[in-house]
Amino acid sequence: MPDRSPPGYLVEYVNGGDSNHENHDNYISWSPKAVFEDAYQPTTAMAFGHAVEALKRGMKVSRAGWNGKGMFLYMEEQTTSNAAMERHLGLKEHFSHGGVIIKRAHIMMLTAQDDVVPWLASQSDILADDWCIVE
Known part of the structure; x- marks a missing residue:
């Protein structure tokens, strides 16, 4: 008898x-094909929002x-440091957190030249659907 279960x-x-x-160590569920494909996206062709979540x-x-080989983005978490220890910034009087500099989380890029720089998305980057996770 042919299998009549819907694709999924x-x-x-x-x-x-x-x-x-009993045959699985974790929670399992069946997802119909259309529902799954609307909700999930391959990690080799992601939209920008999915890349940010990653x-x-x-x-x-x-x-x-x-164009550059080996380029990728990563996120640096928020950190704090003592303003007196970073006096080279010349901004000690601007920090109102009791002498503590708060460096907010931010996105960095490893460039094709193996440099690390702060990164800001272009319009093309935001609208692109070719984002992928780097192992």
Whole structure:
């Protein structure tokens, strides 16, 4: 007899949820093909928003359309330092956090020349769908 189940995906959630099937250690669910493909995106052709979420989770991302080899972005978490220790900035009087400099989280880029620079998205980067996770 032919299989009449609708096309779809068996999804196993490896980062949470108790096992709900004896043959799987993690929570599993069936997702119809159209629902799954609307909700999930391959990690080799992501939109910018998905790339930002990956950065927030500590992953590195890149664009397939970038000309330089080996370039990627990563996020530096917020840090603090003593304003007196960074007197070379000449801004000690501008910090109102009790002498502490708060460096907010920000996105950095490893360039094709193996330099690290702060990164700011262009309009093309924001609208691109060729973002991917770098291993």
